[in-house]
Amino acid sequence: MQKLTLGNALIYGLILFGGLLMAFPLYFMLVFATQSRETIFSFPPPLVPGSIDQIVSNYNALMKMTDNTFWRVFYNSFYLASMATITTLFFCSLAGFGFAMYDFKGKNALFAVVVATQAIPAALNLIPFYLVMNLIGWINQPRALWFPGMASAFGIFLTRQYIQSAIPRELMDAARVDGSTEFGMFWRIILPLIRPALGTLGLITFIGVWNEFVLQSLIFRSPETRTLQTLIRAISGGTTATNVDYGGLMMGTAITVLPLLIIFIFTSRQLITGLTAGSVKN
Amino acid sequence: MKARTLIAFGLAAAAITGLVAAQGGMKKISIAAFPSLDEAVKIAMPALKKKFPNYEIELVALQYGDHHQALTTALATGQGLHDIEAVEIGFVGKFAEGGGLEDLNKAPYNAKALKAQFVDYTVGQATASDGRYIGLPADIGPGTTFYRKDILDNAGVNASELTSWEGYIAAGKKIQAKNPKIFLINSAASAAGLIWRSNIPAGEGIFFSKDNKVLVGPDSARWVKAFTVAKQIRDAKLDAKIGEWSNEWYEGFKGGTVATQFSGAWLQGHFQNWMAPETKGLWRVQDLPDGAYAPWGGSFYTIPTASKNKKEAWDIIRFLTTDRAQQIAAFKGNGAFPALKAAWSDTSFNEAVPFLGGQKARLLWKAAAQKIKPLDVNKYDSVAQTIVETQLTAVLDEGKDIKAALSEARAEIEKRARR
């Protein structure tokens, strides 16, 4: 329908240019991951990916830098993000169901509390969080990072919105007549019906926990429990007297970023529609 | 489903590893360190395994800053501590004053008898004001001036001119006149940092006197000189404005665009191994300007009171610090200058260092190490340092008056320390 005018061409040109800017750092992450340290820091810098040999050598450098713990650390991140996702899906949709399908005393006030907690700056909790985790001995324990967040306000909000808009209350009455318990209704009827919302919430949670940096760096100290984020930080040099092999480091960052990027490529439509639908009536 | 299976598998695997470790009768001892001390521990690993076959030794390395932060938070609550915690010299005084680390003077350690074996200042540095002694020194870093002989020769500068600050700046001007692309120093702030922490009378600190008086101020010759010299360097455009441990820093050494560097003796190892191996034979060392002697890095091993394997930890750190062969191995493999005086009699100390054009540099460092005095530490040192560095930047970048900057720095430090 749109005519291709000069103005339109300019607009699409700009959007294309912006898209290139978005891809720019990711492209160079791949370039650096396949080049040697010397090449990365030469001038002019490398602009295209390197050879297979260099990929192998960067991979070996990464293994050496991490004392062969890299894949174990990768598993730690996977375990943490999976636990967070599974528990979040269950507890958030349960609470979302409670808020969406029941009328009970104090409902509005309680829901307002849920929404209000989202406005509390996370930084407020930084120091007390560490102290409390110490108190209960959860330092170095993955559960320190998935347990407290498994009923997140965001997830409750998202599932409540979806259940309210997608599921008629009459369905509940019908189920009750059939003798279903309240939890049974949630488990057998609601959960299967809200799969799209669960998909969105699951992706958001997995991505968020996988990428989280600050709390992970407070909690994980030993090489056995370390996650990808803390490992990348530990091997990236900074103000230390180490000879950081940037080829190996960039290989590590690529392996950290790529899995999520690939999952995202295949799920972006659902993720984004889920997000937009979830916050429509915000 | 899949995720759950994986998780179950992971849990089972973790349980099995735990079991195996327990069944083998191995005692698991963990050492937390930072670069490049972690390298020294790695080098010592085979010897440690041989000496203590029943210890399963695990090394945990974090970044320099992160390691000390993690140690601080772990000490705060007594959790997440390792059996052996390495501490850098800049932090050891602070940790000595707090609790949470074992007093090695006491039984069963009785480290008193060992102290005479180490360079004097390390003992003072690791001793708290109430006499507790918390760490055995792993290595030291006698401060020294590195200079590019070829660049100096080319500009007609004699190395002896670098021994006073006036001569040092004049040399920089000559170097730049010859080749405007070559800078005297990475950053003017490095010169200031050297001046304000050297030639300090025994018992005094960098920022505070023993009785907590702030030493920073426009009436302190040391501080005025530090700021003035840095300002002169910046005004003459002699510094490359490069931060240490940045890629630009390494590039500067590789490309030969920086003529001098004040640092610990260990920097030679970094030059040789990776920073600028191609500059072999071009560097030389000599004592710091104005007859200054200053510690430049160095590390200690400590044992947290919360460690469950104190005896084993003690065995390990005593071996690492007092075994002559170990100290020499760390020196040769990692450039870690021994804190153990007995190691200095090794023949390698009389040898010429090929990277430094055959200079017998280790004799120079040995002499310098013995002249370094312990610095008094104050719990507000790091606060004061931040304040001073901010003022120095204002002086260098914005032309703020030096006396005014130092007065402000004093006022701010006093506000903090009064509490």
Place this chain on the structure above:
Amino acid sequence: MNSQTTIKQEFHFGRFYTRWQRILAPYVFISPFFILFLVFGLFPMLFSIYVSMTSWDAISGLGGMKFVGLDNYRFLFLEDTAFWNSVKQTAYIALISGLPQHLIAIPLAFIIHTGMKKMQAFVTAIYFAPFVTSVAAIAAVFGTLYSERSGVLNWLVLEVFNKIPLLNSIIPDDPIRWLGDRHLVPISISILVIWRYTGWNTVLYLAGLQAISQDLYEAAEVDGASRFERFRYITLPLLRPTMFTAFTFTIIGNMQLFAEPFLLVNTSGGVANSGRTSVMYLWDNAFNNLLFGDAATQTWVLFAIIITLTIINNQIFARLRND
């Protein structure tokens, strides 16, 4: 034949159970959130209020806390210039990294929503992709791109842009000191922040646009309104509630910026503390300077500042609505 009585009893109990589980069910379903919030959210916060009234180096353990009343607050308000400098710097970085996100995201969302059919999902995904990357990993990449003597950005500036006539007159001939100049450090941090979060805001605005009735646009098109006019007179006013939400998120998020600057310029905060945000400052105070009491105080004052800013934001939007 006594089954009848049994059935009756069972029925009775069943009814009782059914009734109570129906009343209690919603409370049980929502309880995990509240229990977790009390234990891991509220309790630590209350504890930190107490910590803010103590002098505590933390090394000496919980027993080493010394109660000092409101002295930390007095010090913070009257004497701690470094904290207020960090607030100033945080607000500055929050502004220059926050505003562009919305200036890009709003028109972008509008164009995606109105002008794109098949490409809609693809374009959104491209802009959203940075949001799924890890900050630790991507900061390492940006640090390399920013490198002064061998970075891709400076190569572009010196070797590509500088070779283009016209452009070369405004471009400097010396390498740009992305992370080495105190005026540039906030900008370099902001570029990373803008890169990561613009896509997120675009999605928020897309959600808002979907709530605007399509009929309005069609009516306007019939009246001959240009695309810009439709944007100006329909989209912008009706998007205000979304803008309010998105602005609030940005204010809360940007005022506690930590990971990006921390990873780019390190704990020290970069040249002349130009990249040191308030959270970095309080982190430094707690974990480096061992001033946990002060750090807790700074946390609460920062919280008050954030609340104030969101209230101001609220007021501005309320006034806009009334106009």
